[in-house]
Amino acid sequence: MLTLLKLIQSMIKTLHSEGTPGQVAAGIAIGSVLGLTPLLNLHNLLIFSFVVLLNVSFGGAMLGWALFVPVGFLLDPVFHAVGLELLQAPSLRPLWSTLTNTPLIPYTNFNNTVVLGSFAGWMLLSVPIFFAARYGVARYRATIGERVRQSRFYRAVTASQAYNWYRMFRPG
């Protein structure tokens, strides 16, 4: 229940932040990799650093993460199949051999079928995710956004202490 409330809070804050729809959508697209790929891998630390350092919506990235976790679980068999195909492709074998023997790269677990398959899946999906999210955010703000902003519920959410932390990372 608490997670659900947090998710709603994050979603509302993100949708009403000062960031442009493009920044929110970019945050969602980058954050979705955290949900689509298995979390505890080195590449996700790099992705998290990008989310923090790039001028994209942090809340959007968290929203993308939360939204794509169940999608990642659902698509695991597909990711495994895709990863297996890529890792077993004879033309790519020299690349994998080189990466395996390059310092630090093996800690990304790229040679795991689910990790590679889900990362490749994210690379393909990130562009459609970005455009869909940008369209969705723009439509929301143009239609019901202002009414939600005026509601008591929104004020309660934004008054919380966590919101102050969030403001630190809001897009400039």
Add this chain to the structure above:
Amino acid sequence: MRLKIFRWKAIGPLLLLFAIIALVVVVFAEPIAHDTTEEASTELLGTQVDVGKLDLYPRKASVDLRALQIADPFRLTRNLLEADEIRLKLNPTALAEKKLVIEQLSLSGMRFGTTRKTPARPVEGNGFAPKILQAVDQWTKQFNVPLLSLTPIDTIRQLVLNPSQLTTVSQAQALLARTDSTRKALDQGFQQLNIRPTLDSAGALAQRLSATDPSKLGLDGTRQAIQSVQQTLRKLDAAKNRVEQLEQSTRAGVQLLGQGAGMLDQARQKDFAFARSLLKLPTFSAPDIGNAFFGQVSIERFKQALYWAELAQKYMPPGLLPRPSPGPQRLRAAGHTIEFPREKDFPRFLLEEGLLDFSIGGTSAARGAYAATVRGLTSAPTLYGRPTVITANRRAAGSALAAIDVDAILDHVTTSTKDSASARLRGLKLPSFDIPGVPFRLDPGIGTSNLDFTMRGGGAQLYGRWAISSQQVRWSVDTAGRSLNDLERLVWRVVSGLSELEVVAELGGAVASPRLSVRSNLDRAVSQRLQAVVGEEVARAERMVRAKVDSLVADKVEPLKRRIAVVQTEANARIRAERQRLEQVEQQLQAELKRLSGGLVPGIQLPKIKL
């Protein structure tokens, strides 16, 4: 407004986050490494591995393991190995590539075969090692080790046999059905041959031409006649081919029936053995006695060697092709993790050199000078390019334990793998064991034990030899539940008078079909004594068994054999007849062709007909 790409003010919090992560790693690295080491090595070896303490020394790239215990997978109350301290010096470059290359390993306070305070947990699950353990357990079951049967001859009951219990009867019924279907198939084959129209038209042509004068036919008439003969000869040739094909399939069919008949004789031998086992006749053949006394204990030794050899096959595969293995356990799907070994790079795991050299002084049984070396233990032997060599020895003159020598070579550099190990233990207190089937227990005392084991081609070829010898054998008898019968007392008198023991067990064949032979100095002594006392009565009982089995199977087997002979004879005769008819008419046509052509029609090539 110009859009900013970077959020510079976030660098501070990000660095703080990295610092927190680094702190968490420093605080929790050792407990996590400790648990992971225990978990991973338990799964890899298929037996419980306990590590008392694990210390990481990142600056020296080394790891210290203290109070290491590796349980014996075959005796959970015992440790295979116990070490007070193990120091691993790791290669930092390899570590950056997520590879474990141990440059040097040193051990201290090593002990073998110690008793555990608490029994180890059996390793379960779908890991490779538990599966291998189950597989070697199954492997031991395929040996037909006879139990020493010492049932008194006067208690042998009347033999009651049900024909359905006999393999010969069921095989005869199956063969009868096959004989009938072969016969039907032959009939169909002859019908489908359909050579009658060819024979008739060829015969009619030959008859017509014989009544014709070639000089009256003219050139065209002669040419046409020759062409008709050639055409008919080709048809005859095709018919002969069909007969030949039928002959081949007939031959194969009747040959199978002949083999089936031969199998019936083998089945009858099995039935004799089965019927004999129902009577529980006393065993007195020397090889059976050797197997019965020491077969089981020998298999246990070979089973352990096979287990370690199979693990080596799995973890040290030859070649440089990508290798998939199950991915890590996590909430998400594990997937497969694929290794890509590459020439001139580090393998995933390599123990370059492990040295052990220490002495235990004092007067204890364990005193002596120990030395052990492990070189080139690796997950990619082809990459390393040299076989793994393991040696261990101990010298302690005058000690109860005189000497231990263990040598092993695991050669997986090429696909024709060879694992060989030999262990020679002298002046060793050999473990006592029960003799299966009789209430005797053998305590070999101090003696020598040698084990040689070789596995080639991943189990295609096995060779094993286990030998024990002792001059101080002690026998004990357990009469708590019942008193010994006459035959057991007889055997007891023989064995209890012997203080020397020489046992040699040899294993051969392949993993899938191993052969075991065991001989000992007891075999002949026990066998001769039993033969002298109960030989005649056992022979009489065996004759009775044979007569009984023969009476049950004779009325099924003999008519069947006659039937098979009839099918064979009939088939051969029919084939011969068809062939003769074809050849006869072919000869007639050839003669007519010769007469018609007679050098008058040059340029006409006569068809070559195989006769």
